[in-house]
Amino acid sequence: MDLLLIFSGTFFFLFFIWFILVSVNEKEYLAVKRALLLTVIIPGFYFLPVALSFGGSEILGWLLLIVGWGFVFMLLLPFKGRFKLTAETARKRYDERDTMFSRNEITHRPELQKHYYETNPDKIDLDKPWQKKPGLMSEKSLFYSAISFTAADASFFPIEQLRPFVDGDVNSKKKSFDSAKMTNFLSNWAKKLGAVSVGFCEMQDDHFYSVRGRGEAYGNKVKANHKYGIALTVEMDKDLLAAGPAGPTLMESAREYLNSGVIAIQLAKFIRELGYEARAHVDGNYELICPLVARDAGLGEIGRMGLLMTPELGPRVRIAVVTTNIPLEVTPRFPDYTVHSFCSICKKCADVCPGNAIPKSKIEMIDGVQRWQVNHEKCFAYWCTSGTDCGRCMSVCPYSHPDNLLHKIVRWGIKNNWLFRHFALKMDDFFYGRKPKPSKIPGWIDFDESGSHLKN
Numbered sequence: 001m002d003l004l005l006i007f008s009g010t011f012f013f014l015f016f017i018w019f020i021l022v023s024v025n026e027k028e029y030l031a032v033k034r035a036l037l038l039t040v041i042i043p044g045f046y047f048l049p050v051a052l053s054f055g056g057s058e059i060l061g062w063l064l065l066i067v068g069w070g071f072v073f074m075l076l077l078p079f080k081g082r083f084k085l086t087a088e089t090a091r092k093r094y095d096e097r098d099t100m101f102s103r104n105e106i107t108h109r110p111e112l113q114k115h116y117y118e119t120n121p122d123k124i125d126l127d128k129p130w131q132k133k134p135g136l137m138s139e140k141s142l143f144y145s146a147i148s149f150t151a152a153d154a155s156f157f158p159i160e161q162l163r164p165f166v167d168g169d170v171n172s173k174k175k176s177f178d179s180a181k182m183t184n185f186l187s188n189w190a191k192k193l194g195a196v197s198v199g200f201c202e203m204q205d206d207h208f209y210s211v212r213g214r215g216e217a218y219g220n221k222v223k224a225n226h227k228y229g230i231a232l233t234v235e236m237d238k239d240l241l242a243a244g245p246a247g248p249t250l251m252e253s254a255r256e257y258l259n260s261g262v263i264a265i266q267l268a269k270f271i272r273e274l275g276y277e278a279r280a281h282v283d284g285n286y287e288l289i290c291p292l293v294a295r296d297a298g299l300g301e302i303g304r305m306g307l308l309m310t311p312e313l314g315p316r317v318r319i320a321v322v323t324t325n326i327p328l329e330v331t332p333r334f335p336d337y338t339v340h341s342f343c344s345i346c347k348k349c350a351d352v353c354p355g356n357a358i359p360k361s362k363i364e365m366i367d368g369v370q371r372w373q374v375n376h377e378k379c380f381a382y383w384c385t386s387g388t389d390c391g392r393c394m395s396v397c398p399y400s401h402p403d404n405l406l407h408k409i410v411r412w413g414i415k416n417n418w419l420f421r422h423f424a425l426k427m428d429d430f431f432y433g434r435k436p437k438p439s440k441i442p443g444w445i446d447f448d449e450s451g452s453h454l455k456n
């Protein structure tokens, strides 16, 4: 038995040492401190009976072995528990004019705004609170910093310049290809261009907006005439996001809107040159709801915060989509309802949300879809206060940890075992904090005297 106790103590000791090394690399210093404590306590339980050899240590030893390894065994059993969504498809298409971006844009277009509130009087009172705030990227906002806001603007600028290229002429000489090989090519090429994940689906009616709500296309009906959707994700930098709601999170959002948009524009141009219609859907120029297309293309599930939760990086991604008529192979989707099961117990995003915009309630049936509904007006009101797109919810989500071996094991456990799900949540709270504070603004950004660090 002594050998078993020494083996167990050594195993847990090495596990925590590995955890500490990973956490140092991830700059998770609270996790390092707490793991150091456990590196002493847990292996100590196993070494102590051997070292002391006191009377009754035999019984204690067996007890420790049974409890410790029994618990590990229980965590590894393939028992997912019951949780299944019964309705995922909306009955009607969403009008882009109802989005916060659209309602914000028309504050500069009085005729459109007048018409919007005449037809949507219920939105007048809902919009008053955010309309009184300084506004997105405003110099008067809480986290204004000339450096990070201007850097974000410098990434938004090329996106705006690229918007006219989302669509274009189609080569009249159509070429024929094997659809499986073309799908494989597009997937691999998009990844070479910087995508983390790529999926293909048949477009559904509810993927598309009914009416456009941005820019020159405001009020235009969406045709929804492409058969396939190609959804791709790009990773958002963990450190910049962790500084949110301060300026770096806005820099990172803008950078990834640009990166994902450029990839989508390249794919669409390529397909049009082969003789097939293709349109890229990029920041400020969407005809569809990206997370829904990405979900149906097998890239993840929609979680409590209303964003796509990918298996690799959780919500810490940006999405772009290409719609097209080139024949493609659809990516099979295997719905992962363990995400919803985890969200139903987690609520971490709701706890940290400075805008109090994320519900803590059970999943609900809303407009025929089983989901959680973020209060967009409250979220946007906070954006108009902070001047940034905040991103606290994304940053603290337990699925947002880096895609390394440690977190892959945790994600595997969350997916496979009901008890692991509960245990992982407790451990996430213990190591990273239930309400983790935003990280400091990285030093290479925080040299701006107009910055938020002076105001807080």
Ligand code: SF4
Binding pocket: 303, 304, 305, 342, 343, 344, 346, 347, 348, 349, 350, 393, 396, 397, 398, 399
């Ligand atoms: S923080 Fe928790 S509740 Fe919120 S989306 Fe992530 S897993 Fe779900």
Ligand code: SF4
Binding pocket: 352, 353, 354, 355, 356, 357, 358, 374, 378, 379, 380, 382, 383, 389, 390, 391, 392, 393, 394
């Ligand atoms: S972005 Fe910020 S304000 Fe909006 S839902 Fe997430 S945490 Fe809340």
